[in-house]
Amino acid sequence: MSAKEIMNKEEMARTLNRMVFQILEAIRSEDGFCLIGIRRGGAVLAKRMADILTKEGKKDIKIGYLDITLYRDDLSSIHDYPVLQSTEIDFDITGKNIVLVDDVIYTGRTTRAALDALIDYGRPKKILLAAFIDRGHRELPIQPDFTGKTVPTSRSEIVDVQLEEQAGCDCILINKKA
């Protein structure tokens, strides 16, 4: 299996910063703004975005984490037993402007599941989507509002987003499927 690095730690930090400012610009006038990260990669990125926003002087950034396992449409076909992560949204999302954060957008099915899950929690005013990597091959009419980097891939490749909090280092690799 050959791995190609497409982003290193510095590039990732710059891109994330840029995304945060784009989000700030877009939601400037809106109240009730909150970030919700999709477990597991998106949750880490959402936390980092919240940290950047705090540094920028934005107070009281609400942040939540969403596990979408129970909403997947391919549960019975994925190989091993999926391990449930916990969903932690300790505020009412009704009327909020939500930025949904995921690390990679691919078929769009995860986002679909996340939207269904969110709507079970309440009726947000608006949901925006931030995806760090857009690797194409959408199977549903879903597009991110904020994209970190667009990476053309083939279906036989795997985009591996490694994050310090989980993998011990920050980098993005493209692997050929074994």
Place this chain on the structure above:
Amino acid sequence: MAYKRKDLLGMKDLTKEEILYLLETAQKFTEINERDVKKVPTLKGKTVINLFFEPSTRTRTSFEIAGKRLSADTINFTASASSTTKGETLIDTVKNMEAMKSDIFVVRHSYSGAVKYIAEHTDAKVVNAGDGLNEHPTQALLDMLTIRQSKGRLEGLEVAIIGDITHSRVARSDVWAMTKLGVNVRLFGPTTMIPKHSEVFGCRVCKSMNEAVDGADVIIMLRIQRERQGKLLIPSTKEYAKYFGLTKDKLALAKPDALVMHPGPINRGVELMSNVADSDNSGVLKQVTNGVAVRMAALYILGIGNNKGGIDENAS
């Protein structure tokens, strides 16, 4: 962590890892039961049939709610209102239910081994909701979940199980599972209600109520089955209450934060006094709450387990 079996029949055959996987999954499901919208679409289109050949309200309702919160279609079947009263055999009944394309059977039966027998004769997944004197696996899981939430761990805890051990499937499932997870279990009850060969359980059998509760972290009181063996094995419920019932005084011998549990329904004033059942030490209602999460976990794990395999999971 994984659970590759078709059925959930008992705790005796499971490994420590499988039990922990079930507990972890159940813990995650507790959150769904706290939401406003208590429903996830996970088992949409699956049919769960509750086959209860023995009366039950709590367990059946718990399984029914669990199935519904996972969006499965749950159907209740009670033996008294069915063809079994017309002489249909057990397997024929099951085969007929299976022919209606059911995915999961939740079975309770008064004969030990009946649930395993059914599991061997159907392709549907089977969950044991209590078979005779044998096992009641989801009760053991909800007991352990409740203990773990209260104490933060299971290993090394002192758990006393008191009452009719011989005729309790709850006791059996608890003992098999807890000893695997490193819990120190002690048993106590009238001599007529302690199994002849209790050494197979690997537990200490106590000689007195004081010894049984002394320093215990958790006390599980079992129900005296007055409608069944209970009548023959003890002289009177009053005497039972005196020597084997859990009173405030007896509870004082256990650890100050001891957790009192009971699988229900409680005979107040017999095995458990009201002032204990309703005290801060009581985890009885927490057990019932956790029961739904545990049953959701069981239905979820069996319900999605097609193991077709192959497709890689990078479908972000």
